[in-house]
Amino acid sequence: MTSETSNIKPLIYIILLNLLGAALISIQYGGVNLEAVILTGAFCVVSIVSYVVVYVAELGDPYLFLIISVLGSVGCIMQTRIKPEYGIRQLKWFLLGTACYFVIMLGYRFLSRWLTKLLPLYLGLSLALFIATQVFGKTSHGAKNWIYVGGVSVQPSEVIRILFVLGLAVIFTAPMPEKLESKVKIKPRLLRLVTASAVTVVSAAFLLLQREWGITLLFFATYFFFLYVYGASRLYLALNGLAAAAVAVIGATKVSHIKVRVDTWLDPFADASGKGYQITQSLFAIGEGGMAGRGIGAGSVYFIPEVHSDFIFSAICEEMGVVGGLAILMLYFVLVYRGFKIALSCTNAYNKAVAFGISFILGLQTFIIIGGVIKLIPLTGITLPFVSYGGSSMLTTFAACGILQAISGMKEELTDEIQ
Amino acid sequence: MGGILSRILTYIFVIIIYLFIYAIIRMIFLDIRAMNRKKSGSLAEAYLKLINLRRDLDFNMDESYELEDDEIIGRGNKCTLRLPDKYLSVRHCRIYKSDGSYFIEDLGSTNGTYLNGDELTDEAVELMDGDKISIGRLNFIFVMPKTEG
Numbered sequence: 001m002t003s004e005t006s007n008i009k010p011l012i013y014i015i016l017l018n019l020l021g022a023a024l025i026s027i028q029y030g031g032v033n034l035e036a037v038i039l040t041g042a043f044c045v046v047s048i049v050s051y052v053v054v055y056v057a058e059l060g061d062p063y064l065f066l067i068i069s070v071l072g073s074v075g076c077i078m079q080t081r082i083k084p085e086y087g088i089r090q091l092k093w094f095l096l097g098t099a100c101y102f103v104i105m106l107g108y109r110f111l112s113r114w115l116t117k118l119l120p121l122y123l124g125l126s127l128a129l130f131i132a133t134q135v136f137g138k139t140s141h142g143a144k145n146w147i148y149v150g151g152v153s154v155q156p157s158e159v160i161r162i163l164f165v166l167g168l169a170v171i172f173t174a175p176m177p178e179k180l181e182s183k184v185k186i187k188p189r190l191l192r193l194v195t196a197s198a199v200t201v202v203s204a205a206f207l208l209l210q211r212e213w214g215i216t217l218l219f220f221a222t223y224f225f226f227l228y229v230y231g232a233s234r235l236y237l238a239l240n241g242l243a244a245a246a247v248a249v250i251g252a253t254k255v256s257h258i259k260v261r262v263d264t265w266l267d268p269f270a271d272a273s274g275k276g277y278q279i280t281q282s283l284f285a286i287g288e289g290g291m292a293g294r295g296i297g298a299g300s301v302y303f304i305p306e307v308h309s310d311f312i313f314s315a316i317c318e319e320m321g322v323v324g325g326l327a328i329l330m331l332y333f334v335l336v337y338r339g340f341k342i343a344l345s346c347t348n349a350y351n352k353a354v355a356f357g358i359s360f361i362l363g364l365q366t367f368i369i370i371g372g373v374i375k376l377i378p379l380t381g382i383t384l385p386f387v388s389y390g391g392s393s394m395l396t397t398f399a400a401c402g403i404l405q406a407i408s409g410m411k412e413e414l415t416d417e418i419q
Numbered sequence: 420m421g422g423i424l425s426r427i428l429t430y431i432f433v434i435i436i437y438l439f440i441y442a443i444i445r446m447i448f449l450d451i452r453a454m455n456r457k458k459s460g461s462l463a464e465a466y467l468k469l470i471n472l473r474r475d476l477d478f479n480m481d482e483s484y485e486l487e488d489d490e491i492i493g494r495g496n497k498c499t500l501r502l503p504d505k506y507l508s509v510r511h512c513r514i515y516k517s518d519g520s521y522f523i524e525d526l527g528s529t530n531g532t533y534l535n536g537d538e539l540t541d542e543a544v545e546l547m548d549g550d551k552i553s554i555g556r557l558n559f560i561f562v563m564p565k566t567e568g
């Protein structure tokens with residue numbers, strides 16, 4: 001067994017991390033904190049059990065869930081540090097998400113044969129969700145993006161982003177149905193491009209109606225990335241880029257709440273106590289933390305608005321320092337790297353496209369929100385995967401990673417080689 | 420006082436995250452090294468060619484594996500050639516080069532190492548071009564293209 005011990009090292013680090021977290025939170029609240037103890041226990045059990053399950057049942061990539069566990073631990077520790085109730089609720093979502101991860105993984109494995117034929121389902125479901133958001137949506141923070149189902153608030157765009165990737169992957173990789181090919185006198189390549197563009201334009205229109213600019217950017221960039229990877233001509237790429245730029249410019253000059261976002265990005269201190277309040281507080285917090293941070297529980301994170309969701313990264317930087325913030329970034333880097341690795345080593349064209357899309361969305365989402373809170377790009381409300389507080393974000397990101405895990409564990413299909 | 424303590428603990432916290440990242444990257448590095456040593460073949464003096472049909476195996480294998488001067492074959496991650504067959508031992512067998520010839524020896528594996536159908540005993544045996552090596556569920560042909568000399 002000696003040569004297997006280095007496999008256990010990451011697990012030991014996860015346990016140490018959670019123990020330290022519990023200690024830090026207990027210091028902060030001046031006594032043993034029950035929530036922190038529950039958290040530590042739960043994370044240790046979940047990461048060990050999941051790792052053993054993946055390892056023994058040979059379900060593919062053993063690193064994905066480990067990295068997710070660390071991100072989740074840091075997230076839950078920060079949530080508990082902000083407010084113990086948040087920590088417990090976040091833990092519940094994490095556990096539900098873990099279940100979701102394995103269910104989606106098994107589902108994807110068993111259904112992999114039919115997934116390419118379900119394009120109408122993906123598009124129909126997305127459309128239904130978009131319309132539901134329009135009809136039943138509640139407005140919060142300038143965006144109409146929540147619906148309430150039985151007392152629980154859900155953000156449908158989080159689900160749609162996965163359906164969008166699954167749909168685009170079908171459009172770009174599935175063989176054309178022969179009937180359609182003979183009926184419509186159009187080159188398959190062109191048909192693909194047009195379908196993909198149409199789907200993206202419709203999605204973007206709905207998202208803009210809901211005033212979800214961040215997620216619109218996410219969708220468009222994913223579509224653009226697919227175009228690039230699947231060899232659309234430079235001209236087509238340029239046209240799409242120009243169209244997007246035009247929409248962005250119109251948004252930045254004509255739509256008032258986007259104009260505010262851009263103005264506060266260019267000069268947040270012009271109105272530091274009003275419109276620029278969020279971003280300036282975030283910058284102050286990051287500056288206050290400095291290189292090494294003020295210590296978890298010792299910062300003054302309550303000054304940051306929305307600190308438990310969109311601005312969690314500022315709180316991490318304040319209390320764990322730039323060094324700690326970089327550590328979180330590196331965790332995302334390794335996670336996304338694993339995603340691309342899975343995509344590269346997979347032989348099935350459809351799965352490859354799905355893995356590419358999901359990894360890309362994960363990476364881009366991290367960039368958009370972290371870039372926003374450090375004032376690298378204009379701020380848009382998107383969650384930081386696995387760390388930000390929020391149920392629908394947690395569950396859908398887990399589902400997406402479950403798909404990655406399923407793809408990494410699937411037996412290489414040799415049909416491509418035989419052909 | 421609490422401030423200093425939580426500061427120190429936070430430093431340790433961050434260091435552990437970095438140690439975790441290091442451990443993961445190291446494991447990934449070992450994986451990639453194991454994966455990259457397939458075919459290309461041009462430089463290798465000898466290689467193992469898989470003769471199982473790959474679709475009969477429920478795990479991924481390459482068609483062939485180049486051999487370097489000293490290879491430990493097995494399931495464990497300290498092996499220089501890691502193969503995912505469950506029927507292999509953590510350290511299963513060793514193939515090494517000595518005076519221009521290749522030798523194979525069993526490293527006390529549970530299910531044994533077979534050369535042309537005969538189980539290997541304690542001592543190392545010289546490999547010839549075209550020998551059949553069986554370990555676990557895997558069957559290989561040892562290929563050593565004649566070097567011009």
